[in-house]
Amino acid sequence: MKRLVVLGGGESGVGAALLGKQKGYEVFVSDKGAISKKYKEVLLNNKIDFEEKQHTESKILNADVVVKSPGIPDTVALIVKLKENLIPVISEIEFAAKYTSANIISITGSNGKTTTTLLLHHILKNAGLDVGIAGNIGDSFAQQVAEQSYENYVLELSSFQLDGIEDFNSHIAILTNITPDHLDRYEYDFNKYVASKFRITKNQKETDYLIFDADDEAINNWLKENKTSAKLVPFSLEKELEYGAYVKDNNMIININKEKINMPLSTLSVKGKHNTKNAMAATMAAQLLKVRRQAIKESLEDFEGVEHRLENVAKVKGVAFINDSKATNVNATYYALECMDKTTIWIVGGVDKGNDYNDLLPLVREKVKAIVCLGLDNEKIKNTFENVVDIIVETAGAEEAVKVSQKLAERGEAVLLSPCCASFDLFENYEDRGRQFKNAVRSL
Known part of the structure; x- marks a missing residue:
């Protein structure tokens, strides 16, 4: 029986533990802090072994695979030791993806990712697709793979979650923008942070899509110097694009397949330039998933926005x-x-x-x-x-x-x-x- 050790007893950790148990692993959860009552009850009800307020090395270094919480930096002594012992340390996203054949749309970026994720989920759900929402938002991806097995998932992914992937891939990846953030985790080197975001496309194939902000300097520089196999799908507020999304005469214009979409900005429920970009990204992803133009327009008009965001x-x-x-x-x-x-x-x-x-x-x-x-x-x-x-x-x-x-x-x-x-x-x-x-x- 393979041993799965989960570091961190929060939403993603407990989700990974539940999926691991379902897939026949011997599971142990270890949290350096206290585990909240809500998650402790889940672990106890499912008879999953755990410890809190400590990491007992002898119970961790015998793992076949370790899933670590995105909040734990790679530089922590315990993680360094695990890697020296050649024990794979992955994210919950990587672990869960192995057990689903669902269509995955993942979204990263310094800003706008939550709005884009919620907006795309709203469009797909309204259009009748069987779709879950997870990652940095909502219930853990691993738990949903264990309990619900949706046909599609919209995942909001942080750079920390992407740092822990190896084989994970999304059919559609969205990169909203890259601006300096979390530099304390990347040795104050912006290029390392950019590379981390672009891990979202590392396993993409020719049949996959990368939707990106063509006005973003950091994204453009990376694309000039590096290759991705995915088909590039740009959006812009600054230039008209032959292929992609742009704005002209206060209309959002989307031209990526036979169904061209033309929508007045005044009808979008979310306001501001950044939200126009979020709407473009979500719309193109929905179109690539064959959602009808009319269904997309209706969802863009009645989307409620995000709590704590303007x-x-x-x-x-x-x-x-x-x-x-x-x-x-x-x-x-x-x-x-x-x-x-x-x-x-x-x-x-x-x-x-x-x-x-x-x-x-x-x-x-x-x-x-x-x-x-x-x-x-x-x-x-x-x-x-x-x-x-x-x-x-x-x-x-x-x-x-x-x-x-x-x-x-x-x-x-x-x-x-x-x-x-x-x-x-x-x-x-x-x-x-x-x-x-x-x-x-x-x-x-």
């Missing part, structure tokens, strides 16, 4: 409060500020992942009247913006940040939470940060 929370005394807690890097915040059409009080800060805020200066100068810092260390934010914004205030939590912002804002202005940073200094995660912000707004 989400309108409430208007209080004429001031709009907007929750963009999902903006954990500079590029995401750039999009948010670009979409603002009112004078803005900007709430920013958290755990800096090597951010360069200079790209934001022109937008901040044009739109932001005050900055409210929401993080433990705000020196870099203050140093970057003190010459373009008169008011910079430091706060110690969501409630205080909202109250201060309300005092600073006048009727007709907006308060935007778009932190640009990870949330782990004051919050559990970006969802927790967004919920605390919304609760604070509602109790004003």
